[in-house]
Amino acid sequence: ALARLRRIAPDSETIYYVYITDADRRLLGYTTLRELVLARPDQNIMEVRRQPLISMPVSADQEEVARVIQKYDFLALPIVDAESRLVGIVTHDDVIDVLEEEATEDVQRMGAVEPLDIPYLRASFWQLAWRRGAWLSVLFVGELLTGTALRHYQGALEAVLSLIFFLPVIISAGGNSGSQSATLIIRSLAVGELRLSDWYRIAFREAGMGASLGLFLGAIGYARALMWGNGPLIAAAVALSLVAMVMIGSMVGAMLPLLLKLCRMDPGVASSPFVASLVDVVGIVVYFNISRIIVPVNGP
């Protein structure tokens, strides 16, 4: 065994693992340099064969292969075809690059950029413009609905113009808490800490979190509204809207990635800007309806 290894060693990148195949290249097992060094010179290679042999099919996704190597701390993993013939070996250094690449894709998608597989400065202007412009346009067209919603509440606005002063802060609070939830859930799904079956625990937790954080922001908002000389009814409408929006933002941000995964889409599509845009339109409807109920309006 050692004599043969001496012959193959200088060319082999994965010298630490030695894969054993038959004459048809079918993978029979593997052993390690350690075993070979410690073996007696007269032993047959099958006597130092290690169990179990883990391999992955050629059809596997590169991220799947990387996750297996990461999970088991392998130095390398053999790749086999449908007839279990050895067709290649993925090594530990490939794993680092693959996981880094996948993390970059996730990060970019979460910032609403279609993944750019080239370094920023090496990408051409049009490669970059396309990957940004596509998302920017989709979000823009969606966000135009805020105008439609605002036009719908024109009467309320004409009656109590000061309602508008709190609108950006209310919708952004919902968007921000939604970004936080989406980020936490998307990353946890990516590293395998969460599964779809955890959805009810996540929903329960996010509802409580949204309520608590919303109450806190609501209290600050209430005080600020009074300081700006608004009546307690407008202040109450602002506070209540904040509680509702932070709760809605948290729930949308947490559930949307799970829903995307359920539909076999990338959960990362639920980017911060995407969640924020979704929540913006909802926020206008929620805020004006809460105001309509609480604040007495003389207008139409």
Place this chain on the structure above:
Amino acid sequence: ALARLRRIAPDSETIYYVYITDADRRLLGYTTLRELVLARPDQNIMEVRRQPLISMPVSADQEEVARVIQKYDFLALPIVDAESRLVGIVTHDDVIDVLEEEATEDVQRMGAVEPLDIPYLRASFWQLAWRRGAWLSVLFVGELLTGTALRHYQGALEAVLSLIFFLPVIISAGGNSGSQSATLIIRSLAVGELRLSDWYRIAFREAGMGASLGLFLGAIGYARALMWGNGPLIAAAVALSLVAMVMIGSMVGAMLPLLLKLCRMDPGVASSPFVASLVDVVGIVVYFNISRIIVPVNGP
């Protein structure tokens, strides 16, 4: 050499590299199992010593160590103290975990969550509430400035109420393009593709990108404003504001991470919600000033 290796092999995690130290544990060099397997039994270990020996000091950051192992595709890297005594070995599987951990931190910070070093479902309610609430409050207090800005333009609003219908879409377009730029720059800095000295190339590129994308959104916005029955002057103010905001968003999103890095802070603090909040206030000022110049107002 082989006899000694046989004795240490079963305990050693990093059997592929063999580190050579003197009696005081000072690191003299290293060799590999491959060298040992291929060596003649009568050779001294120093004859199969490999060059160059790369080691890192105990004071190095875990991410730095991981990046060196990643860059050179090492299986392991020796860690030495100030007297170059071997104090430990970082192996390839640690690197994957460290880089994954760092990516998670980056992702969470970019979603405006203080990094959570525990899986989502294992974190206690208060651990999570604190890490989210801190950022949410900072962003909320900052966003309250939008109310101050809007109150300042109360006269313009009373005169032309329909200006308000375009406000959310204009500020969100700035925030979204800012998120995209920040995401691209933060990730490129994290994986070492960009340096601070690239700032002028980034600024030049983002200005052009912002102008192009802004013109595109501005054209859609112009058409939509006309469709809503606004005059061409209001439509022009909307379009011009969109161009300005997408440019400002792109520049702020790209320059802020570089500025943070210059101040030796984490560039990732320039999260999507943070950039969006910053751009929201600027957006109100820009939009109302452009409108004031373009749209004839009979009010105060």
